[in-house]
Amino acid sequence: MSETSLKGRLGALALVAPLVLFLAIFFAWPLASMLKESVSDPVGSHAFPLTAAVAGDWDRQSEPPEALKQAFVDDLRAIDDQQLLGDAVRRLNSAQNGFRTLMSRTIRAVEEQPEGPLDLVAVDKRWADVRFWRAVADSTNPYTDRYLLAALDYERDASGRIAALPAEASANTAILLRTLGIGAVVTLACALIGLPYAMLVASVDGWKRQALLGAVLLPLWTSLLVRTAAWFILLQEQGLINDTLMSLGLIGSPLPLIFNRLGVVIAMTHVLLPFMVLPIYSVLLSIPRNLMPAAASLGAPPWRAFLRVLLPLSLRGVVSGSLLVFMTAIGYYITPALIGGAQDQMISSVIAFYAIGSANWGMAGALGAILLVATLALYTVYGRLSADRAGGR
Amino acid sequence: MPLSQSNIRFEKVSKSYGTLRVVDDLDLMIDQGEFLSLLGPSGSGKTTILMMLAGFEAPSGGTISLGSQRIDPLPPHRRNMGVVFQNYALFPHMSVAANVAFPLEMRGTPRSEIEQKVTRALDMVQLGAMKDRRPAQLSGGQQQRVALARALVFEPSVVLMDEPLGALDKQLREQMQLDIRALHKRLGLTIVFVTHDQSEALTMSDRIAVFNRGRIEQIGTPREIYDQPRSRFVAQFIGETNLVEGTLAEAGDAGATVKLEGGGTIRVQPSDLRPDAGRILVSVRPERIRLGPDAASENAYPATVTDAVYHGDHLRIQLDNGAFGFVAKADRKTAEFNPGDRVMVSFAPADCWMLPA
Ligand SMILES: Nc1ncnc2c1ncn2[C@@H]1O[C@H](COP(=O)(O)OP(=O)(O)OP(=O)(O)O)[C@@H](O)[C@H]1O
Ligand SMILES: [Mg+2]
Numbered sequence: 193m194s195e196t197s198l199k200g201r202l203g204a205l206a207l208v209a210p211l212v213l214f215l216a217i218f219f220a221w222p223l224a225s226m227l228k229e230s231v232s233d234p235v236g237s238h239a240f241p242l243t244a245a246v247a248g249d250w251d252r253q254s255e256p257p258e259a260l261k262q263a264f265v266d267d268l269r270a271i272d273d274q275q276l277l278g279d280a281v282r283r284l285n286s287a288q289n290g291f292r293t294l295m296s297r298t299i300r301a302v303e304e305q306p307e308g309p310l311d312l313v314a315v316d317k318r319w320a321d322v323r324f325w326r327a328v329a330d331s332t333n334p335y336t337d338r339y340l341l342a343a344l345d346y347e348r349d350a351s352g353r354i355a356a357l358p359a360e361a362s363a364n365t366a367i368l369l370r371t372l373g374i375g376a377v378v379t380l381a382c383a384l385i386g387l388p389y390a391m392l393v394a395s396v397d398g399w400k401r402q403a404l405l406g407a408v409l410l411p412l413w414t415s416l417l418v419r420t421a422a423w424f425i426l427l428q429e430q431g432l433i434n435d436t437l438m439s440l441g442l443i444g445s446p447l448p449l450i451f452n453r454l455g456v457v458i459a460m461t462h463v464l465l466p467f468m469v470l471p472i473y474s475v476l477l478s479i480p481r482n483l484m485p486a487a488a489s490l491g492a493p494p495w496r497a498f499l500r501v502l503l504p505l506s507l508r509g510v511v512s513g514s515l516l517v518f519m520t521a522i523g524y525y526i527t528p529a530l531i532g533g534a535q536d537q538m539i540s541s542v543i544a545f546y547a548i549g550s551a552n553w554g555m556a557g558a559l560g561a562i563l564l565v566a567t568l569a570l571y572t573v574y575g576r577l578s579a580d581r582a583g584g585r
Numbered sequence: 586m587p588l589s590q591s592n593i594r595f596e597k598v599s600k601s602y603g604t605l606r607v608v609d610d611l612d613l614m615i616d617q618g619e620f621l622s623l624l625g626p627s628g629s630g631k632t633t634i635l636m637m638l639a640g641f642e643a644p645s646g647g648t649i650s651l652g653s654q655r656i657d658p659l660p661p662h663r664r665n666m667g668v669v670f671q672n673y674a675l676f677p678h679m680s681v682a683a684n685v686a687f688p689l690e691m692r693g694t695p696r697s698e699i700e701q702k703v704t705r706a707l708d709m710v711q712l713g714a715m716k717d718r719r720p721a722q723l724s725g726g727q728q729q730r731v732a733l734a735r736a737l738v739f740e741p742s743v744v745l746m747d748e749p750l751g752a753l754d755k756q757l758r759e760q761m762q763l764d765i766r767a768l769h770k771r772l773g774l775t776i777v778f779v780t781h782d783q784s785e786a787l788t789m790s791d792r793i794a795v796f797n798r799g800r801i802e803q804i805g806t807p808r809e810i811y812d813q814p815r816s817r818f819v820a821q822f823i824g825e826t827n828l829v830e831g832t833l834a835e836a837g838d839a840g841a842t843v844k845l846e847g848g849g850t851i852r853v854q855p856s857d858l859r860p861d862a863g864r865i866l867v868s869v870r871p872e873r874i875r876l877g878p879d880a881a882s883e884n885a886y887p888a889t890v891t892d893a894v895y896h897g898d899h900l901r902i903q904l905d906n907g908a909f910g911f912v913a914k915a916d917r918k919t920a921e922f923n924p925g926d927r928v929m930v931s932f933a934p935a936d937c938w939m940l941p942a
Contacts, residue, residue, distance in 0.1 A: 480672065480674060482670050482672065482674040483674055483676060485639075485641050485661065485668075485670075485674070486668065486670060486674035486675075486676075487676075487687070488640070488641075488660070488661035488662045489639055489640075489641075489661050489662070489664075489666065489667070489668035489736075490662075490667075490668075490687055490688035490691060490735065490736075490739070491662050491665070491688050491691035491692055491739065492662055492687070492691045493660075493662050493691075494662075496691065497662075500676075500687070501676055504678050505676075505677070505678055
């Protein structure tokens with residue numbers, strides 16, 4: 193008895209093992225390392241291990257203790273990885289301006305005197321400034337909130353308090369807001385098109401229903417890149433739409449449809465429409481067929497029956513569809529990159545820029561983490577709603 | 586004549602789906618305040634007739650009128666008829682009270698009055714305590730009663746019900762039958778009631794219309810339909826009966842004599858039926874057959890028991906007298922019957938009814 197149940201359990205484990213492994217290797221692990229990347233800052237602690245060991249004893253306000261200064265000098269003497277040293281200097285300079293010259297002077301002084309105590313203030317009087325020591329001590333902490341703050345256009349000021357970045361350096365919030373804005377517009381457009389469409393699909397049957405469903409599912413069967421490229425062809429200045437409108441004499445000069453917000457919204461709406469239509473359609477199918485006749489027999493003219501019965505009942509589908517569309521939309525990259533202008537880039541392009549363009553994995557990870565948090569929050573709402581629906585039956 | 590003011594009239598109404606003729610040349614008059622059941626086998630067009638009356642289907646031909654007004658061109662929401670659907674059709678997103686208030690809101694009834702009427706309608710179906718629940722939180726019978734309250738709250742003069750009790754268990758169904766019947770009496774409603782449960786039709790209706798393939802086979806009171814069926818279809822569809830074929834030998838005011846195929850005669854009650862070729866069917870209900878050694882009657886035959894089955898409240902006995910077979914229902918107290926027993930079978934002429942072969 194217990195042996196068979198153990199066998200059964202092992203069998204079940206063996207069955208789910210490939211999936212679990214797959215998810216762990218290709219999903220959980222990259223996700224975790226991306227999140228780690230967004231808070232990790234290992235350069236200082238690698239370059240200055242002795243300093244790192246004593247940095248905790250200092251309160252960051254008073255005169256730095258002699259032990260800290262000596263440990264820093266010893267670290268500089270011990271380091272022989274020039275690449276690591278360069279990274280460390282860059283890291284320090286990004287926290288406190290002036291480190292580049294200060295460090296080259298200091299390193300030279302350390303090389304000239306390889307033994308014994310060294311009076312750093314004599315080398316450069318900036319070492320008397322507590323702010324430089326604070327930067328050194330802080331750099332030895334292997335974790336940082338710098339990237340997460342920067343992703344939201346904040347930084348820690350000289351005294352360690354969180355402060356807004358100057359306006360000319362703060363593009364991320366604007367792009368994040370733009371992303372949410374485009375997501376909202378696309379969701380609205382999908383809902384406005386998707387709801388009547390789903391109602392149409394649910395109201396016919398046979399081949400007509402198959403054809404209508406096929407029309408909206410078709411985009412799902414072609415690759416995103418192909419669909420986006422197709423819109424590129426349609427929307428461009430000498431594209432199909434402008435050519436047709438011009439040959440019909442409806443417009444004199446080409447409409448600006450591409451490399452702007454309108455084009456992005458049109459293309460994304462098309463691509464995401466199935467995610468709106470399908471949930472609404474499935475909710476509509478679950479509505480008993482005789483409710484509308486019942487409403488009519490109770491004296492409701494068609495439009496009031498629609499407003500009071502069909503619309504409220506299909507709203508749950510609209511909400512789940514909207515969440516799906518919105519969550520997918522805010523992660524979009526290819527479509528705005530190909531069809532949008534500079535002012536239509538979404539948060540994913542910024543992530544791609546940091547990850548691919550400038551190898552700043554910390555920033556890429558931090559922006560990704562913020563996108564992830566937004567999506568998870570929405571997903572929780574979505575889960576709540578679908579749980580309500582299951583319970584409501 | 587206020588009574589005839591709002592009776593319902595179908596005149597030459599037909600309905601076809603493609604080449605399929607579902608309702609064929611229907612002439613039907615339903616009096617105000619009448620409880621009419623539409624009874625018939627599956628696919629005989631009962632629902633179609635109801636849907637045409639409610640306005641969800643347009644007749645392919647003919648006219649439907651209510652009183653002096655033709656209603657077949659009216660859309661459903663202008664017909665002012667309460668409809669109770671087979672699976673209730675309650676609005677799942679509204680509370681019980683909101684469901685019942687719906688038809689009043691559609692008619693622009695003032696808010697205070699709506700509340701009053703909803704309370705009254707729910708009390709009438711004994712669901713006053715459930716008014717804040719959702720339909721999904723009610724049992725089948727309770728949902729059915731909400732549907733009833735909703736169809737009655739706006740005081741329609743005509744209520745249409747399509748197998749409203751089909752989904753309920755026996756006990757609840759019987760309770761609801763009594764409730765509907767009582768409401769019908771109290772409110773003076775005209776009710777058109779579709780069912781394929783013949784005992785339901787017999788117990789509830791003022792009149793029953795028996796349908797077969799889109800036509801009325803017979804329309805009349807439950808008593809007429811059961812005791813005096815006009816066709817083999819009606820005799821066999823309503824209850825169970827024994828049909829014996831023969832020729833009409835003699836007919837008079839006191840009764841008629843039918844000569845049976847296999848020899849012998851049956852005396853039957855007087856009838857104005859005069860079949861062309863003289864061929865005729867005699868119908869005798871199983872519960873009218875008396876069994877026993879000393880049955881004295883005009884129609885008495887010796888027979889052999891071929892089977893006897895216990896049914897709780899009665900015994901069902903299969904008999905054979907050589908010329909014809911019979912089914913009889915016997916009070917289970919009368920006697921024991923076993924296959925092979927020889928018994929006398931008798932039935933009064935008044936229980937024998939002639940119909941065309
Ligand atoms: N929309 C439709 N299209 C085609 N045929 C239909 C349609 N509605 C009904 N029918 C046909 O019309 C006939 C009568 O149907 P109806 O629903 O009136 O039968 P019914 O007497 O109510 O049967 P039941 O007791 O099974 O409910 C059936 O043969 C049915 O197949
Ligand atoms: Mg039916």
